[in-house]
Amino acid sequence: MKQRRNKAIFITLFLIPACLCFLMFYAYPILQIVVTSFCKWDYTNLSSPQFYGVGELLTNYKYIFTEYPYFWEALKNSLCWALVGVVIQVPLTLVVAIVLSKGLRFSKFARNVYIVPSVISSAAMGLIFLQLYNARYGPIQQIIQKFSPDFTDSILLMEGINFWAIVFAYVFFCGTTTIMLLGQIHSIAPELYEAGKIDGAKGLKRELYITIPLVMPTIKTVATLAATSGFLLYNEVFFLTNGAAGTKSITYIIRELAITSSRTQYARANTIGVVQIVIGLLLVAVINFAFSEKKIKNRGGEKA
Amino acid sequence: MIGKRKIKNSNPMSVQKGEAVFAYIVMAVICVIALFPIVWVVMSSFKEDLLANPGFALPDNIYLGGYIKVFTQLGITRYFANSFICATLGTILSMTAFSMAAYVVARYQFKGRGIITACIMATMFVPPAALTFPVYNLIKNAGLFNTRMGLIFIYTCYEIAVSFMVIRNYFATIPEELEEAARIDGCNYLQIFLKIMLPIARPGIFTAAVLHWLKLWNEFYWASLIIVDREKMTVPAILSQFTTSFQTDYNGLLSAIVVIVIPPILLFTFSSKFFVEALSGGAVKG
Numbered sequence: 001m002k003q004r005r006n007k008a009i010f011i012t013l014f015l016i017p018a019c020l021c022f023l024m025f026y027a028y029p030i031l032q033i034v035v036t037s038f039c040k041w042d043y044t045n046l047s048s049p050q051f052y053g054v055g056e057l058l059t060n061y062k063y064i065f066t067e068y069p070y071f072w073e074a075l076k077n078s079l080c081w082a083l084v085g086v087v088i089q090v091p092l093t094l095v096v097a098i099v100l101s102k103g104l105r106f107s108k109f110a111r112n113v114y115i116v117p118s119v120i121s122s123a124a125m126g127l128i129f130l131q132l133y134n135a136r137y138g139p140i141q142q143i144i145q146k147f148s149p150d151f152t153d154s155i156l157l158m159e160g161i162n163f164w165a166i167v168f169a170y171v172f173f174c175g176t177t178t179i180m181l182l183g184q185i186h187s188i189a190p191e192l193y194e195a196g197k198i199d200g201a202k203g204l205k206r207e208l209y210i211t212i213p214l215v216m217p218t219i220k221t222v223a224t225l226a227a228t229s230g231f232l233l234y235n236e237v238f239f240l241t242n243g244a245a246g247t248k249s250i251t252y253i254i255r256e257l258a259i260t261s262s263r264t265q266y267a268r269a270n271t272i273g274v275v276q277i278v279i280g281l282l283l284v285a286v287i288n289f290a291f292s293e294k295k296i297k298n299r300g301g302e303k304a
Numbered sequence: 305m306i307g308k309r310k311i312k313n314s315n316p317m318s319v320q321k322g323e324a325v326f327a328y329i330v331m332a333v334i335c336v337i338a339l340f341p342i343v344w345v346v347m348s349s350f351k352e353d354l355l356a357n358p359g360f361a362l363p364d365n366i367y368l369g370g371y372i373k374v375f376t377q378l379g380i381t382r383y384f385a386n387s388f389i390c391a392t393l394g395t396i397l398s399m400t401a402f403s404m405a406a407y408v409v410a411r412y413q414f415k416g417r418g419i420i421t422a423c424i425m426a427t428m429f430v431p432p433a434a435l436t437f438p439v440y441n442l443i444k445n446a447g448l449f450n451t452r453m454g455l456i457f458i459y460t461c462y463e464i465a466v467s468f469m470v471i472r473n474y475f476a477t478i479p480e481e482l483e484e485a486a487r488i489d490g491c492n493y494l495q496i497f498l499k500i501m502l503p504i505a506r507p508g509i510f511t512a513a514v515l516h517w518l519k520l521w522n523e524f525y526w527a528s529l530i531i532v533d534r535e536k537m538t539v540p541a542i543l544s545q546f547t548t549s550f551q552t553d554y555n556g557l558l559s560a561i562v563v564i565v566i567p568p569i570l571l572f573t574f575s576s577k578f579f580v581e582a583l584s585g586g587a588v589k590g
Contacts, residue, residue: 007412008414021464025458026430029438029439099327102327128345129341137554228431259529270437280434
C-alpha cells in the first residue's frame with residue numbers, strides 16, 4: 001500500500017516540471033489565441049478583451065480573409081516557401097547523404113564543410129545574404145551586370161524576384177537533415193546490399209531499390225521539416241526585405257500585428273495564429289499522405 | 305559513443321568510377337555553396353573601401369580597421385556570453401524537466417500516460433509564432449520582459465517534443481532487469497533514477513542536449529522579441545541592430561559579421577564529432 005502511494009507520488013513529482021512547461025507555454029497560449037480570436041482586443045482595450053456579439057463572432061476571421069491587405073500575400077508566400085522547401089531540399093538532402101555515405105576520400109571533409117552554414121544562425125546567414133545582394137557592392141549584382149550592364153536596381157525590391165532571393169538564402173543549407181539521413185543510411189545492414197548485388201542492383205538501382213525505400217521514414221521527416229520551416233519562414237524575410245515588396249510571411253504578419261505595429265491588433269494576430277496552426281497541421285497531413293509507406297510499398301510492388 | 309560497433313557498409317571498393325566522379329562533383333558543389341557566402345564576407349571585410357572595389361574584386365591590401373573597431377567599440381564578447389548563458393541554462397533546465405518526464409513515461413504504467421505523451425508530442429505541430437502574443441504577454445506579466453531570465457524560461461520550454469522523444473526512446477531501450485535488481489537491493493524510486501537509469505541514459509540525453517543547445521544558440525525570433533536592452537542581447541538578436549547601427553560603415557559591418565560567425569565555426573570544427581554523432585543518432589562517427 002505504502003509502496004504504491006510512494007510510486008504515485010514519485011511519478012507525479014517527476015511529471016510536474018514538464019507538465020508546467022506544457023501548460024504555460026502551449027496549452028494556455030493555444031486556448032488564449034482560440035478564445036480571443038472571437039474577441040475585440042487591440043491597442044484600445046489591452047486589459048479587457050471583449051467577445052463579439054453572437055451574430056458577429058467571426059468578425060476577426062472575416063476581417064483577415066476579406067479586408068486585411070497582407071493576409072493572402074503572406075499565405076501565398078508561406079505556402080510557396082513550404083513547397084519550394086520540399087521540392088528542392090528533399091532531393092538535395094537525399095543525393096548529398098547518399099554521396100557522403102560512400103565513404104570516399106574527402107567525404108568527411110565535405111560533410112563537415114556542409115554543416116557549417118547550419119551551425120551559424122539563420123539570422124547571421126540572412127545578414128550575409130543581405131550583403132551578397134547589395135546593389136552597390138554585392139557580388140550577385142556584379143553577375144547580373146555582366147548580362148545587363150545598366151542594371152542598378154536592388155533585386156530585393158523587385159517583386160517576384162525577391163521571393164527567390166529569399167529562397168536562395170536558406171534552401172541549400174540543409175546540413176543537419178543531411179546528417180540525420182546519413183545516419184539512417186549508415187544503419188542499413190550491409191547484408192541487404194550484398195543480397196542486392198547478387199540480384200544485380202548496382203549503381204543507381206541499388207539506391208532506388210534498397211537505400212531509398214529503407215530510409216523512407218527519415219525522408220518523410222526531412223520533408224516535414226522542410227515544409228514547416230518554409231511555411232514558418234521569418235528570419236530571412238526580416239533581414240532581407242523586412243516584408244517589403246510583396247515578401248511578407250504568415251509569421252511576419254503575426255508579429256507585426258501583435259508587437260511591431262503602432263496600432264497593435266492582438267485578437268487579429270491571434271486569429272492568424274489559429275489559421276497558421278490549422279494550415280500547418282494540414283501541411284503535415286498532406287506530407288504524411290504523400291510519403292505514406294503503404295503507397296511506396298505498392299509502387300515497389302508494381303515495379304517488381 | 306553508444307557502444308555500438310561501427311557498421312561499415314560503405315566499402316569504397318564497390319563504388320564504380322562513374323559514381324565516384326558524380327560523387328566528387330556533388331561534394332565540390334556543396335562545399336562551394338556552403339563556403340561561398342562566408343569566404344566572400346571574410347574577403348570583403350579586408351577592403352577599406354568596399355564601394356571602390358565591389359563584388360568579386362580582391363582587396364588591394366589587408367585593412368584591419370574594421371576589426372579593431374569591432375573589438376574596441378562593439379564589445380562583442382558580451383553578446384557571446386549572453387548567448388552562452390541563455391542557451392546553456394535553457395538546455396540544462398529543459399533536459400532536467402524532460403528527462404524526468406521521459407523516464408517516467410518510458411518505464412512506468414499509470415493513468416494519463418497516453419494523454420501526457422500525446423500532449424507533449426503534439427507541441428511539435430504548434431508553430432511558436434502562432435503563440436507570439438500570449439507568450440509575450442505571459443513573460444511581460446511575470447515581470448520577465450527584457451530579462452535574460454525570461455528568455456531562458458522560454459528556451460526551457462522551446463521545442464520540447466524532440467527532446468522528449470529522443471530521451472524517452474533511449475530510456476525505453478534499457479533492460480528492465482536493471483531496475484528490478486536495484487529495487488531488490490533496496491533502492492527507492494529516486495535512487496533508481498539517479499544512480500542507475502540516469503547514468504545509463506547519458507548518451508541519449510547528451511544527443512538531445514546538443515540538438516537543443518544548437519537550436520537555442522541560433523534562436524532569433526524570441527531573442528529579438530523579449531530583449532530590448534542592447535547589453536542583454538544574444539548574438540542572433542544583436543545582428544538585427546547591425547543594419548541600422550553601421551549605416552554606411554560597410555567595413556565595420558562586414559568585420560562584425562565575421563567576428564560573430566567565426567567562433568561557432570571554430571567551435572564546430574573542434575567538436576564536429578559530437579555534433580555529427582548527435583545528429584545522426586550515433587550512427588555516423590565524427
